[in-house]
Amino acid sequence: MKRLPPQPCERIDRTQRVSFKWHGRWYSGFGGDTLASAMLANDVTPVARSFKYGRRRGIMAAGTEEPNALVTLEGGSGHHTPNVRATEAELYEEMQARTDSGVPSLKHDLRAWLKPLHRFLSAGFYYKTFKAPKSGWPWYEKGLRRFSGFSGAPTEPDAEHYDQQYHHTDIAVVGSGPAGMAAALAAAQGGARVLLLDERSALGGEMVSDCVTESRAGQWFEATRQALAEHANITLLTRTTAYALHDYNLLLALERRQDHLALPARKPEQSRQRSHHIRARQVILATGSHERPMMFANNDLPGIMLATAVRRYLHEYAVLCGDEVVIAGNNDSIYALASELLDAGVRPVVVDSRDSGFDTRALQERGAVVRKSHAVIEAVGRDRVSGARIAQVRQTGTRWDCITLPETLPCNLIALSGGFSPVVHLDCHTGSKPVFSGEWQAFMPACDRPNRWVAGSVNAFPDWAGCRDDGLYAAARALEALGLNPSAPATRPQRTTLNTGPFVCLSHKRDKTFLDMQNDVKASDIEQAIRENYRSIEHIKRYTALGFGTDQGKTGNVNGIAVAASVTGIPMEQIGTTTFRPMYTPVTMGALAGEETGLLYDPQRFTPMQTSHQQQGAAFEVVGQWMRPWYFPHGDEDMHAAVARECRAARSALAMMDASTLGKIDIQGPDARELLARVYTNAWAKLAPGKCRYGLMCDENGMIIDDGVTACISDTHFVMTTTTGGAASVYAHLERWHQTEWPALKVYFTSVTDHWSTTAVVGPKARRLMEKVCSDIDFSADAFPFMDWREGTVLGVPARIMRISFSGELSYEINVAANYGRHIWDQVHAIGQEWGITPYGTESMHVLRAEKGYIIVGQDTDGSITPYDAGMSWAVARNKPYPFIGLRSLSRSDTSRPDRKQLVGLLTEAPDTVLPEGCQLVRHPTDTVMIGHVTSSYLSPTLERSIALAVVRNGFALQGETIYARPVSGAVIPVVIRDTTFYDAGKEQLDGER
């Protein structure tokens, strides 16, 4: 392997020397090199050790289909990028690369020494081993992972950022080889807006080799490239890999914007990579094809490469990958490579498996040796290939036999061309299955989804001119589909042929004949899978791991299918391929997240009082997307101390809470009352304007799904509240039932959650405070009873005041238009200082309501609790004229069972033992059958001991009994069952100080 003098179409910049580090040593390459081409120029080998067997591997390809040369770039830093294909990594100054595939190192690999054991490490060995001793399992997994040798995960935060961009375009063209270039230009000239994508940094695809050998090709390429750059209707995205094609032509692509730049040269304000989301009215897939290797023993040795790769390295990077060359293949493209190698001063031996009619006299006159009807049956070499053993071969049915004794050709490069597999992946993402063509010996894209076309070598056109014509044809069809008139008529071009012969599936040393390099899958593994009765290609894939790697089997899958066909006798068209799923090539997590990381990961919702809460030192809890004050610590109080102080204030004097986050739905119309009757379990017929009622909401299955207080504003106007987390789902629930089931009801809903802010004033002194902030309402107990609401003016602001209580204390909720919320909060806080007003958050709120036995939907209920289970039969009105949602279910045999889980209170024997929430409950201390679980559990400052709520089978009948809590770890805890109201059963606190 060495660097040649300047080549006519090379893409390297010899004026720019670039140094890079590989395994502790510095090397040098040129600007425009990939890491792979620079490594080849520096004769770096091997580049990796294989997955299972630790075999030495070299660079095999020149593009995304590379299976071996996976490297870690900038390991251990904030730029650590694992599993990068060296063939795609554009070389930049001071690039640091390494492979972690050696166990323990690239030079010395333990797995390679274990050669005698390799026969036990065939396909699926891990299903049959490591069964005993079971206790060894954590080690087996750790050991196996260490053995696999892929890159380690990053340990530092990503030093770069990513973003996303959205496009709508008329025609998206994927691939800028001759087909894509021709299609994009014709489409733009036809009046369409065009987006042209290519995974490489420059246009042309595989055309570079043609530009060298054919001046017509070079001229067309230059002219078209120029025209594309200048056309106003074309957006060109290079270094952009289309990785998914979803329904309705949603094309996803990853642009590598800065990966090719040296680290110091990267602009921090610019994204490193960008994920493009493209909706295209038409998509043209000009994605090309991948060459297949030939199959023979030790075909994985360093120095065995794909023929097109050898051509690319020669023409684009001026790297000669070997000077004693054997070319082995089954199609005419091997002769093009032979001719180009002769031009470079090499005399190759061409081994053609076909009895081909190709006229090789000119090549032979120039010094090439040609062996037709021959195949390589084994490669020899240790660190790299040193020889190819060839023999004459003959196919009989599915069997290939050697009919001469093998001869060994010395060589340091074997270039393989076993045919070309169209890159069908994007076409398959929406469910199409590719179809095998015996004529082209390839799986062709089905391309049967609307508004989609294929063009070029993905469509089995093997030469640049054919690809160009096919691209023009596809553009014409796409323009027609858009209603634009194409300039060229839509005539389907004729394909020339490479006369690709059948797959050569030799039987010699199938346990050394590699199909999938990345996962060490051999032809013998396919045989084994079939022998063990894994016959479907999907099963064969999963059993052998064929195609599982980061290369998705680009060079191995079709060969694997061919072996399966030869073993079973089932034709390839019937075996089919496995399903291709996104992504086509691996995509960084960062690019998928885009900007939505950190603070932008999820929207944050704040009430209008947020700043005041922050100033008052609140600790926050995330409830849904809401930031809610959790508790308000003074000084160095921990949560328990803060909660104790807050609860005592609420029960002895005065406290305040921000309840703005609760869902609020405004319901209006002549049938508003009827609507409420249908969605809630309770009765609404007699709720008068000015009154509020607690409503319990069930699903059709009779289970509690939400609760809240609804206020009657007028006979045709109600305001419903929901739980904070249930706001959106209850709103949708009402709309769904109304629009689909009860369209005759004259009612409409408006979500007003964000329109109102709510300050709750709580405690025996609440009336005193309200009298100070509102002068147009009579707050005396008789004038303003519990569960009423009044309209008035609070601190100069129009307000609705609800006298409702979630704490069991005298409590008023001041509702004002949201933007006045902070004013109300701050003023109430200032005026309340006279009584030591104490703001409290969600934690104290939870404790106060639990002391009263009030449920929290979603905590004490879980979708399997009926109103009866919760002890709320008083809330169920069975005699309403219309069967409310859930009514019928309440009399199902299962819902009316007596031994259902029922809501009870629990007291531990030791008063400071706080049961873990979720803890399982059993009847007897050693029972293993769960009879219930703890739903809510707190240290109650009011009772100065722990309390808990739980659901227990037959709970109502077990009042006074002792049962046991069994935590995950620790001793069993005895608990006594009691009713759920721990405090003020007589409801004397509700009226507060009169």
Place this chain on the structure above:
Amino acid sequence: MFLITCPYCGEAREEQEFSHAGEALIQRAPLDATDAEWGDYLFNRSNRKGPVLEQWQHTLGCRKLFIVERNNVTNDILAIKTFESLRSGS
């Protein structure tokens, strides 16, 4: 990730703007249904492969529900109908 043309907004919008709202045209069983009939209404759905009738709500748009006939294998949308049009028999 398909596109749905909302029959009320009159435009094709991304699937993300909508929420799936269950199988369409389910008849609510009457109050006197047996437990088996009620259970069938509650829990059993046709679960067909291919064209299905389902409800979608334009949750990030007009909030209206409508019926979509969609092939659940290919995601092709075959028809979109409003509830009003079904009731008026058009």
